């Protein structure tokens with residue numbers, strides 16, 4: 264957008280070089296700003312504006328580099344600006360036009376409906392404020408080959424614009440108090456959270472540890488996926504996070520953390536879930552992988568978010584089906600669900616029709632939550648004379664306000680920020 268605002272054609276290297284020379288800005292910096300959607304420095308903007316005969320304000324408006332100072336000026340002159348712009352429709356007519364397409368479900372059962380198609384077409388047909396939770400795991404724009412043959416190598420601005428379109432629809436579909444989760448690379452989620460912050464209420468940036476991170480030259484090892492968690496309105500209608508067992512040495516059963524000396528405040532149901540999850544396994548084993556090509560997520564991840572943000576009978580929507588993990592877990596947890604996949608859906612349908620193995624796995628997973636120690640560990644600790652739920656040690660007496668124990672952070676500042 265910057266090059267167009269400067270009257271330049273991105274393919275015309277000579278004209279870019281000429282302007283860069285006149286404005287004393289390196290041409291490669293101009294291209295970098297264009298490709299990354301990053302704002303030039305103030306000095307560069309002033310020189311670019313002067314070299315093209317524009318004012319800095321004109322250049323900012325033309326290139327969409329609108330800062331808070333401009334927003335304040337626009338708001339002070341709202342009537343004049345509206346008069347100039349004319350009455351454009353508030354509703355995105357492109358999205359509404361999609362609502363007229365007729366689409367038949369590819370699969371339907373008592374709880375769920377799966378559509379094959381573009382999620383934007385399906386969402387346009389769903390009523391506002393009709394779902395309790397949205398979980399979205401879109402393609403990451405990493406030039407991957409999907410069975411759907413979607414273009415996974417869009418220009419950055421195009422990818423982000425597309426994300427904002429399905430996010431806008433997701434927000435419309437959410438009921439007040441409903442939750443939205445977006446799974447993506449931290450890089451993309453920095454942009455998406457900036458967008459979401461304008462529409463929803465931020466709850467958490469959950470860092471989900473990647474078990475096998477690959478080294479990258481001149482960068483830190485990327486070691487987490489980002490899971491954004493927002494709610495519509497001031498507070499979530501439903502929030503019940505699982506509690507996890509306390510970390511202990513598997514060999515000698517000893518405590519691995521001291522919880523700031525607050526053991527006497529340990530909750531017998533376990534440790535509070537925090538916003539760094541390092542117990543989510545990647546789905547790599549062929550036996551468990553439902554579709555070879557899909558970036559299938561772990562059942563454990565979906566179980567956790569569905570448990571946290573919904574109740575039985577609530578409706579979960581996932582616009583990017585893949586192998587159908589969200590739908591399988593929603594089904595097993597007796598939530599209603601609506602799904603969409605633009606590519607082949609046979610794998611999802613087959614999965615939905617044979618969930619027994621996954622039901623057993625989910626039962627085993629759920630048995631591991633909401634106990635400070637699992638029964639076998641409680642027994643071994645008792646045998647070894649270590650403290651147990653029936654015998655929690657007294658902590659040091661403290662005058663100051665004590666945190667809800669089991670956060671494991673021990674950092675009072677975080678608790679204060681969060682409260």
Ligand SMILES: C[S@@+](CC[C@H](N)C(=O)[O-])C[C@H]1O[C@@H](n2cnc3c(N)ncnc32)[C@H](O)[C@@H]1O
Nearest residue numbers: 381382400411559560583585586587588604605
């Ligand atoms: C990262 S995968 C989702 C994996 C899924 N969470 C799972 O656990 O199996 C993203 C999926 O979105 C699908 N997709 C991409 N664009 C889409 C669109 N516009 N509408 C519906 N599905 C889309 C892709 O074909 C791909 O299967």
